Amino acid sequence: MWCRGTAGLARGSPDAPGLLAMVEAFYGRAAAMVEAEAAAGVAGAQWDRLPWVRGLLETIRRCSYVLEVAFPLRRDSGTWEVVRGWRAQHSQHCLPCKGGVRFSSSIGVDEVKALAALMTYKCAVVDLPFGGAMTGVRIDPKKYSEHELEKITRHFTVEMSKKGFIGPGIDVLAPDVSTGEREMSWIADTYTHTLGYRDINAQACVTGKPISQGGIHGRHSATGRGVLHGIENYITNTDYMDCIGLSPGFPGKTFVLQGFGKVGRHTMKYLHQYGARCICVGETDGAIYNPRGIDPKELQDYEQVKFSSEGSAPCCQAGSSGVSCSFQSHGTIVGFPKAEPYDGSILEVPCDILIPAAIEKQLTRENAPRVQAKIIAEAANGPTTPAAHEIFLQRNILVIPDVYVNAGGVTVSFFEWLKNLNHVSYGRLSFKYEWESSYYLLQSVQHSLEQWFGKSRGEIPIIPSPEFQARVTGASEKDIVYSGLAYTMEQSAKQIMAMAARYNLGLDQRTAAYLCALEKVLTVYNEAGFTY
Template identity: 45%
Template sequence: MSKKNQSKAETYSFFSCIEKNFDKAARYIPIKKGLLEQIKACNAVYRMHFPIKIGKEIQVIEAYRVQHSHHKLPCKGGIRYSIKVNQDEVMTLAALMTYKCAIVDVPFGGAKGGIKIDPQIISVENIEKITRRYTSELIKKNFIGPGIDVPAPDYGTGEREMSWIFDTFLSLTHGEVDAIACVTGKPVSQGGVRGRKEATGLGVFYGIRELCKMKEEMLSVGLDVGLNGKKVIIQGLGNVGYHAAKFFHEAGAIIVALAEREGAIYNKKGLNVSNVILHLKNTGSILNFPESKNIEDTEKALELECDLLIPAALENVIHKYNANRIKAKIIGEAANGPVTPEADDILGKKGVIIVPDIYLNAGGVTVSYFEWLKNLSHVRYGRMEKRFSENMNTELLQVIENSCRKKIPIEEKKMILRGPREIDLVRSGLEDTMINGFHKIRDLKKSLKIENLRTAAFVLAINKIIDSYEKLGIFP
C-alpha cells in the first residue's frame, strides 16, 4: 500500500488523540494519577434513539449528549448534525470543550451533542421535527437548562435550530424565568448576541495575531513580526474558515490558497476572499476562480509554500504521512483535532509552531458565554453605558475644542462621540480573552520548559480544573 493510500485508509480514534495529549501534559502536574483519570473521563454519556415519521415511514434517529465535566456548571457545548456523528467523536469534542473553557476562563464544564442525520437531504420540516424531539428527550433526562447544560450551534446547525430548541424548552418548562439562557447562538431577535457568527474565526485571527507580535517566536521560524505580508493557506471555507480568511486579509496578510472538499485554488499574489465567496455562490464551487490555479487534491494544497496554515474544517488532515511535506512555519488549528499526535511530533522536530485547537478556536464558546450572561441579566449589552459614554465624550470634546480654539471636523466628531455598541463590547471582550489566554499558555510553556504550546495549554487547563475541584472540596 502506498503512503497516500495508507493515509486514506488509516483511521484514528479522536478520543485517543486527546488522551495522548492529556497524558503528555500530566507529566508536568504533581497530582495522583487517579485524580487525573477523573478529570480525563466523561462524566455522563446520554445515547438515545427515538422514532420520527418522515413521509410515510418511521425512521429511528440516533443522537447523543455528552457531559464531560461537572467541575463547573452549567455544561456547555454545541450540537452537530452529521451522518458521521458517533459516540467517540461527541465524547472527544465534549472533552475539548472542558479544556477550552478552562483556558479562556469561561466558567463552564464541557459538553457536546450530535444527531446522526444528513441535513442536506432532509427537509426543513423534518429537521425541525427531529430538533424538537431531541430537545424534549434532553429535558426528560435533565440534560438541558440554563444552569445545567447549555447547547449551541456546531457543524450542520445554526440560529434556526437554536431557535427551535429555545421554543421547545420554553413550551415544556413553564415558569422558568431564565429559559432564554437554555441555549446560545440564537437569532438576535430571540436573545442572541451580535458578533456570535464570526466569533470563532475572529478568535483564530486574534490568537495568531498575538503570536505574530512575539519577536522571539517569529525569530525561531525565520519570520518578521506582524501579520502584514505573511502568506496564508486556509483549508475550509465554512463559517470559521471564511471569517478567519476575511480578518487575515483585512490585516494585510496574503491569502495564497483556499481549499475546499472539491479541490483548492492558488494564486501566489493573493486571493480576494469576498470575490471567492461570490464565485462559490454563483458556481457552487471555488474551482476555476479567475486568475487562480486549480489544485484537484485538497490535501496537496496543505503542502504548498506558506507562512501560516489554517486548517478550519476536518480533523486528522495533517498526519504522519504528509507532515514532513508541510512547509508552513506556523499552523493555527481553527478546526478541532486537525493534526494527529504523530504529525505533532514530526512538525515539532521541524520547528513548526502549532497553535492548538483547545485555545485557538475558543472564540465561539467565549461569545456564547457573553450571550448566556446577557440572557441571565435580561439586559442587552450597551444599554446602561452607551449614552453615558457618549455624554462623557461630548464634554471631553468641548474641553478640547475650547482649549485648542479649533473645531473638530464633523465626521471625526461622530466617530469619537459614538458610544460602544453591543458588537463593539463583544469583540473587545473576545480580543481581551484571546490575548490573555495566549500569554498564559506562553508564560507557562517558558516557566516549566514545556516542549510546545499544545502541551502547555493542556497543563494550564488541567491545573485550572484541579483548582475548581479543590474549591469544591472534591479532591483530598
C-alpha cells in the same frame, strides 16, 4: 482538496487514532508533567498527596455523563426511521456545561465524548465558567427536508430536557457542524415552551441564536475572529517569530486555508484585512490556487452566485423567491475565475501560515514531513494527530493549538449567555451616558483653555479625532463583543506562553495550553472538593 494521505488509513490505527484517543494522548502528556507539581501544591491533605492528585487527574480525564437517545421519525414520505443521538457532559467542575450540536452521518459516541473533552479544556484555557459538553445526532442533514430537521431537533430537545441535559444553569447548547441559528432557535423555542416554561432565563439554554431570539451581534463570525487574534498574539511576538525564522506581523505573509465554511471564510476575511495574502483554498470538492492572492469577498460572492444559479439551495427547490441564497453555505469554490484549479494536497503548499479549518485528523505522520508552513493555526477541532505533532516540534514549526485558537466561538457564546441572563443588550444602559460624558469632558477642557488664555484670543475648539469620534458615537454591541473577545484571546495567549516558559516547552504550545487547562480545573476540585 482534503489531505489524500489519510484516505487509506483505518480508524484506530497507530497514525490515525480515533479523536478520543488523540485528545487523551495530548491530555496524558500534560497530566504527567503537572502531576508532581500539583501534588506538592495540595494543601491540608493528611494522606499521600500523589495518589490524591492522580485520582483528580483521572476524574478530569473521564467523561462524566453520556445520554444516548433513539426515537422514531416519520418522514414526509410516510416512512419511519429511528434517529440516534448523544449528549455528553465531560465535566461538571463548573456549571453549566457548554458544547455544540453536530449533525453528521458518521458521528458516534466516542467522537462526541472527545469533542466534549476538548470543550472542557478550551473553556478552561480562556477562563470561561463552563464544563465541556457535546451533542451528536447521526443524520445527514442534506437528505432531510426542513420540516423533518425541525422535528428531529425539537424531539431531541425534549428528550434532553426530560433527562436534565439542557437548561441555562445545567447545560447550554450551541451551533456546530451542519447546525446554525435556525436549529438553535428551534431548540430555544422548544425548551421555553415545554420543561422550561417556568424559567425566566429559559432563553439562555442555547447560544448562537438569531438576534430576534436573544442572540448577540458578532457571534456568527466569532470563531473566525478568534482565529485571527490567536494568530495575531503569536505572529506579533518577536521571540516566537525569531524561533521559526519569520518576521513579525501580518503584512506580506501568505496563508493556505483548508475549509471555506463558517470558520474558514471569516478567518480568510480577517487575515486579508490585516495584510496577509491567501494563496490557496481547499474544499471537499476541489481546491484553487493563486500565488498573487485570492480576494475573500470575491470568492464568497462567486460561491454564492454559483450555488444560487444551479438551483440547488433549499429555497430554490421550494420555488421561494423571498429567501436569499446568500445565507447558504454549501456552494462551491471550484471554477473561481481568478484562481487556478489545484490538484495536490493543499496542506503541503509552501506558505507562512497553514489554517486547517475543516475536519479532524488532517495532519498525520504521513504528510507532516511535507508540510511547508512556518505556523499552523488549528481552526478546526483535532486536525493534528499526536505523531504529526511530534514531527512539527522536531521541524521547528509553531502549532497554535485548537483548544486556544478555536475558542472564539465559545467566548462570544459566553457573552450571549450573560446577555440572556441579564435580559438587556450590551451598552443599552450606558451608550448615551458615555457619549454625553465624553462630550462634557471635551467641553470642560475647551472652557478651561479659554479661561486660561483669555477670551481675547477667541474660542479654542476641541475637535475630537476621527478615531475618538467613531469610538464615542459609533459604539455598538458588536464593538463591545469584539473588544471582549480580543482581550480574552490576548490574556489567554500570555498564560499559555508563560506556562511554556515555566515548563521549558519551547514551541510546544499545545502541551502548554493543556497544562493551563488542567491546573485551572485542578484548582476548582482542590478548593471546592466534591459534594460526596
